[in-house]
Amino acid sequence: MQNNIDSPDGQNNNDYESWLDRPKYTNVKTLEDRTETRIPQGTWVKCENCLSQLSIEQLEKNSYVCLKCDEHLTISTDKWISLLSDKNSFKELFSQIKTSDPLEFKTAGNSYKDKISLLQKKLQVDEAVKVGRATLNDIPILLSVMEFSFIGGSMGSVVGERIFLAMKMAADKKIPFISVARSGGARMHEGILSLMQMAKTSAGTSMLSKAGSPFISIITQPTMGGVTASFASLGDIIIAEPRTQIGFAGPRVIQEAVKQKLPKNFQSAESLLENGFLDMIVSRNNLKQTLSQIINILKN
Template identity: 50%
Template sequence: MVLEFFRKQKYVTVKPEKEKRDIPEGLWVKCTRCSEILYIKELGKNYKVCQKCNFHFRVSAYERIDMTLDAGSFVEYDSQLVSGNPLQFPGYPEKLEKAMQTTGLKEAVVTGEGTIHGYPVVLAVMDANFIMGSMGSVVGEKITRAVEAAIEKKSPLIIFSTSGGARMQEGILSLMQMAKTTAALAKLDEAGLLYITVLTDPTTGGVTASFASLGDIIIAEPGALIGFTGPRVIEQTIKQKLPEGFQRAEFVRQHGFVDLIVSRNNMKQTLTNIISLHVAGGE
């Protein structure tokens, strides 16, 4: 009887590889945090937030603009500006060209104006897909011009930050953008205009140490990495294990660096509420 049982189980039918792959590629994605398999169209309808664990996938600058502004209201600024190679850094032009081809962007930030539920705003949105959202001369120039436009139009300014820091290929010229953007924002503050900054994953380096941290209201997306130096570098420097969740939005909020943590599907309404209060207070 035992031998007969094993004889019956000896052969297993295996389907050919082509028959097993009956789900077209590009329709599903695995959540980075919980490994849930998500249907891309449904994920898009949910603002690219995992329905199971609330993980916020990174989004492009234009996706962010579509999620934030009223449909058809966006008018882009300075789309013609592109980076040069002032320090003649080897391979930098090729890196820029590749980033342009991959993302369809000219630089790591898109700026312009539009409306949010009818309220006019000036907007700057960084894109991590373009050389990790690093800040070079053109990024600093475009953000500075956006600040100046907000002053001229007397409109609230909103900046969505995501960055790996200053762009090393531009050296000191990149670091100068920290002071440049900060000086422009000081003039915005003197004009009594509202500045909201939204920190998304990741916001680090010189961007964190300048315009990203200067908002009247500082908002973060859930789980966003926020800090100057990354946790691995800190641990290697101080030779200590960092606390669980260190530099994540929730940890940063608990320690007073961030005012609000807002999920992406509530972001537009939250921004509208803040702007409406500011407008009502100024009347």
């Protein structure tokens, strides 16, 4: 099976595999990657769906949604944080928890440790999730946002631990926990320790529930594997962006296993909403307002 993911470090190797499947997505890049590699930063971005040239200024005003075709463009963790939290309200937490290399994992002669350092330098993010306290329309929240460009947003020990601790803090303070998921699944470089994060984050959701802290899970393109199979699917309210692909194993693997052609909208947010796995599909432009309305309803 061919891996056709563009790796941020320019190597087309196997490091984008989730635990059980290789994501099929091609050329998944953040908005920053696009501006770096294709056109001068700060001017234009090409929509990967309709190929229209869009000015960064217009996109910023439209929450990075294509004005021509409604494609919800891939954006960085920091842009998500600024979209959902009130200005300057976000205070990062648990950034002291750093990635280790418990298995001394190597692929094609490259060590996991070196890969992490290289990505940290290139992307200026230290892991595949950022968590912190913030306010959303003046409501105090704990916010967790995943970063897909960091090893496919995969969940290893640091991702799981940061999310769990943020959930615990939200439960202790009895405030809402909001998560933005975007992930290829569990991180194979950490073996069984990464699978353990599924249980840990799921336990975190139960803590939130016992404390009466609402958990709103926002699922964005793409969310697969161990993240779908743990906390992302356990929100009190589960919201997806339009046309998000959400699943466990990828469609190619499933099609090969069942030997049947899959329906056209297989694993799409729209089909999952129809079948009761999601509560809402919300356009990014309306997301912050929708979140504050939901929290206000749940508070009363």
